Amino acid sequence: MFEGWDAVVLARAQFAFTMSFHIVFPAFSIGLASYLAVLEGLWLWTGREVFINLFNYWLKIFAIAFGMGVVSGIVMSYQFGTNWSEFSDKTGPVIGPLMAYEVLTAFFLEAGFLGVMLFGLERVGHKLHFLATLMVATGTLISAFWILSANSWMQTPAGYAINADGQFVAADWLKVIFNPSFPYRLVHMVLAAYLTTALVVGAVGAFHLLRDQHLAGPRVMFSMAMWMATLVAPIQILAGDQHGLNTLEHQPAKVMAMEGHYQSHPDGAPLVLFGLPDQAAAKVRYAIEIPKLSSLILKHSLDAPLAGLDTVPRENWPPVPITFWSFRIMVGLGFLIMGLGLLSLWARWRGTLYELRPLHLFAMAMGPAGFIAVLAGWITTETGRQPFTVYGLLRTVESASPLAAPAVASSLIGFVIVYFAVFSAGVIYILRLMAVPPHHGELGPRGDIPARAAGITPAAAVITEGSAG
Amino acid sequence: MNGIFDIATLWAFIIAFAVFVYVVMDGFDLGIGLLFPLFPGKTDRDVIMNSVAPVWDGNETWLVLGGGGMMAAFPLAYAVLMPALYTPMIAMLIGLIFRGVAFEFRWRTLSKRNRWDVAFAGGSLLATLAQGIALGAILQGVHVEGRHYAGGWWDWLTPFSILTGVALVVGYGLLGATWLVLKTEGTLRDKAYRLSWLLLFAMLVAIGAVSIATPFLHVGYAHRWFTWPNLILTAPVPIAVAGVTALLLRSLANKQDRQPFFLALALFALSYAGLGISMWPYIVPQSITIWQAASPENSQIFMLFGVAVLVPLILGYTGWAYWVFRGKVRPESGYH
Numbered sequence: 138m139f140e141g142w143d144a145v146v147l148a149r150a151q152f153a154f155t156m157s158f159h160i161v162f163p164a165f166s167i168g169l170a171s172y173l174a175v176l177e178g179l180w181l182w183t184g185r186e187v188f189i190n191l192f193n194y195w196l197k198i199f200a201i202a203f204g205m206g207v208v209s210g211i212v213m214s215y216q217f218g219t220n221w222s223e224f225s226d227k228t229g230p231v232i233g234p235l236m237a238y239e240v241l242t243a244f245f246l247e248a249g250f251l252g253v254m255l256f257g258l259e260r261v262g263h264k265l266h267f268l269a270t271l272m273v274a275t276g277t278l279i280s281a282f283w284i285l286s287a288n289s290w291m292q293t294p295a296g297y298a299i300n301a302d303g304q305f306v307a308a309d310w311l312k313v314i315f316n317p318s319f320p321y322r323l324v325h326m327v328l329a330a331y332l333t334t335a336l337v338v339g340a341v342g343a344f345h346l347l348r349d350q351h352l353a354g355p356r357v358m359f360s361m362a363m364w365m366a367t368l369v370a371p372i373q374i375l376a377g378d379q380h381g382l383n384t385l386e387h388q389p390a391k392v393m394a395m396e397g398h399y400q401s402h403p404d405g406a407p408l409v410l411f412g413l414p415d416q417a418a419a420k421v422r423y424a425i426e427i428p429k430l431s432s433l434i435l436k437h438s439l440d441a442p443l444a445g446l447d448t449v450p451r452e453n454w455p456p457v458p459i460t461f462w463s464f465r466i467m468v469g470l471g472f473l474i475m476g477l478g479l480l481s482l483w484a485r486w487r488g489t490l491y492e493l494r495p496l497h498l499f500a501m502a503m504g505p506a507g508f509i510a511v512l513a514g515w516i517t518t519e520t521g522r523q524p525f526t527v528y529g530l531l532r533t534v535e536s537a538s539p540l541a542a543p544a545v546a547s548s549l550i551g552f553v554i555v556y557f558a559v560f561s562a563g564v565i566y567i568l569r570l571m572a573v574p575p576h577h578g579e580l581g582p583r584g585d586i587p588a589r590a591a592g593i594t595p596a597a598a599v600i601t602e603g604s605a606g
Numbered sequence: 607m608n609g610i611f612d613i614a615t616l617w618a619f620i621i622a623f624a625v626f627v628y629v630v631m632d633g634f635d636l637g638i639g640l641l642f643p644l645f646p647g648k649t650d651r652d653v654i655m656n657s658v659a660p661v662w663d664g665n666e667t668w669l670v671l672g673g674g675g676m677m678a679a680f681p682l683a684y685a686v687l688m689p690a691l692y693t694p695m696i697a698m699l700i701g702l703i704f705r706g707v708a709f710e711f712r713w714r715t716l717s718k719r720n721r722w723d724v725a726f727a728g729g730s731l732l733a734t735l736a737q738g739i740a741l742g743a744i745l746q747g748v749h750v751e752g753r754h755y756a757g758g759w760w761d762w763l764t765p766f767s768i769l770t771g772v773a774l775v776v777g778y779g780l781l782g783a784t785w786l787v788l789k790t791e792g793t794l795r796d797k798a799y800r801l802s803w804l805l806l807f808a809m810l811v812a813i814g815a816v817s818i819a820t821p822f823l824h825v826g827y828a829h830r831w832f833t834w835p836n837l838i839l840t841a842p843v844p845i846a847v848a849g850v851t852a853l854l855l856r857s858l859a860n861k862q863d864r865q866p867f868f869l870a871l872a873l874f875a876l877s878y879a880g881l882g883i884s885m886w887p888y889i890v891p892q893s894i895t896i897w898q899a900a901s902p903e904n905s906q907i908f909m910l911f912g913v914a915v916l917v918p919l920i921l922g923y924t925g926w927a928y929w930v931f932r933g934k935v936r937p938e939s940g941y942h
Contacts, residue, residue, distance in 0.1 A: 204706060204709060242912070
């Protein structure tokens with residue numbers, strides 16, 4: 138079995154699969170950790186009980202999501218060695234230290250303070266507990282900093298030299314870390330994480346408002362989430378546009394694939410709205426185009442010439458159909474999110490934010506939109522970097538481990554079975570928690586479990602703190 | 607290559623330290639997973655789980671530091687060993703997934719027979735066996751050609767690697783049992799004492815078996831341990847093992863609270879030192895030395911700043927977290 142399969146293709150499938158599962162959790166927990174810090178800060182500042190109820194409500198969900206992020210993340214950190222050993226040997230001196238710094242500055246910080254954040258409110262007091270929450274939130278952002286720096290270096294390598302063993306080595310660490318695409322990718326991803334979380338929080342709020350418009354918790358969370366969508370979605374679209382221009386400068390072939398430009402357009406390139414890219418024939422079939430718009434977006438001039446993939450050697454083409462479509466899904470969802478934000482702003486102005494049922498239905502439908510947009514965005518940028526792991530310098534086929542196909546196929550099957558079994562259970566548990574609205578005297582993790590009525594967070598203590606604080 | 611104490615040597619000690627801290631910290635928390643099936647009562651299980659719930663994530667982060675640090679400081683070793691240990695590594699990762707999610711999932715399931723308890727125990731066993739097997743596979747050496755692993759994906763499977771796998775299960779079990787002595791009370795603690803006795807004897811058998819088998823793997827190991835003047839360095843190791851064992855037996859007989867756990871850790875430290883003596887200066891035994899595998903100096907120096915500043919800080923706040931959750935765990939009211 139599997140003898141005829143290509144081990145590299147299987148290794149790529151495995152990376153795509155495990156990465157796609159993993160990215161969902163950090164995208165959610167980066168945003169949720171910050172949201173929890175805001176909720177706890179508002180509780181300490183205003184003393185309003187609704188904020189500690191919301192804090193404990195989302196803390197239980199955070200505990201489950203964070204755990205899934207940790208275990209799927211450990212898989213990623215070892216997969217570089219198991220499936221991509223040639224890549225590890227060649228890029229280890231450059232990328233390895235960035236990941237080591239991620240562990241030292243972020244993972245330990247999150248893990249070290251997580252226990253106190255989850256279970257320690259009445260053991261350490263309000264101020265120290267708030268500090269722990271802030272440390273966990275900061276940790277998630279520092280983690281994004283380093284891993285996006287490492288990923289961006291693979292997209293736009295800078296500050297490196299190549300030694301006698303064929304390894305990349307750092308010539309200038311500042312140039313390695315702050316490589317050309319890094320600032321754009323960092324802003325784009327952190328905003329994406331915040332929007333993703335806001336959409337989930339908004340959907341849960343909307344779900345409960347549909348049944349009862351007067352619930353305090355859902356009203357507060359829905360309002361906060363809609364402010365986020367209103368304010369951040371337009372900024373995100375702007376950030377995405379700037380990221381695209383940066384990609385055009387440093388990875389033109391990726392933009393050609395995103396745009397579906399197989400041919401060069403010397404007198405202004407059309408924006409291909411939809412179509413079926415045909416990689417073999419090197420053209421987009423059934424294309425619906427707006428003349429000159431692509432040149433206007435990318436070059437800010439209607440008649441600016443834009444090169445196509447016909448200027449790139451064929452063996453360096455990224456797979457256009459995937460890149461083209463995932464990009465459109467991401468952009469389409471981005472505009473829908475902005476639409477939700479604008480609709481909520483209108484409802485807020487009319488004073489019907491908590492009554493307008495179509496808005497609540499729309500917000501519920503958009504609950505998973507952030508996750509899909511994040512996945513589509515990552516598929517765009519990673520597929521668009523192909524056929525390289527380090528853009529222009531190290532090919533994907535030269536990066537894989539010297540393993541037989543059956544080994545990679547077996548581990549792939551193992552991960553698929555385990556991930557679906559484990560993570561679907563986790564998602565069910567999260568949805569089950571979301572199905573109940575936050576209530577008066579909401580308790581944190583363990584505190585809410587009947588069998589352990591006075592768990593690590595004694596019920597009485599939190600209720601008194603909640604109403605007194 | 608450039609004298610005894612260069613940066614590569616320093617990094618070998620840093621990685622060894624990270625792996626040791628991992629073994630110490632995740633050892634007891636995998637260990638309680640191994641012992642889980644022996645405590646069928648729900649209340650006992652809740653207490654056992656809560657004794658590590660606030661710290662398990664931090665414990666496991668040392669594994670990520672060990673792996674990530676190795677990729678950064680010794681990329682060639684990471685690139686050769688990971689494919690060589692492919693099957694045990696994948697098994698370990700899958701085991702860690704099952705046990706890691708169980709910490710939260712087991713409180714959320716509605717079913718009476720908690721399948722996440724099974725996942726916790728099974729995942730802990732799989733991960734521990736895989737780590738022990740990986741250790742044995744490294745000690746017995748792997749087939750290297752040029753800068754690549756050149757063996758198959760079942761090369762790791764030998765009687766020796768199975769022996770080290772079982773030995774680690776016994777060892778983590780001892781750490782888990784003595785941890786429970788430290789963190790629990792009443793009948794649960796009494797049972798943990800009985801298990802500690804049993805597992806201590808099993809651990810001595812395991813240490814003996816691995817120590818006897820190792821010199822037969824490669825002439826280099828025998829030479830390292832049994833020739834003069836190396837004996838000055840190596841002979842104290844088994845003597846210290848005997849001494850620590852005597853202290854551990856006494857602390858168990860006197861029903862002491864804290865000593866058994868820390869003496870069990872000392873036993874681990876000595877076994878670990880023994881491994882270090884066998885392997886030095888190879889990172890892939892008998893084929894790649896730490897100097898051959900080392901990153902360029904500027905990578906190692908760049909990370910050294912981070913390690914020097916951050917590791918003491920990490921140990922500080924990790925210690926604080928343990929201190930916050932110090933004391934016995936009780937079923938009715940959590941920590942006290």
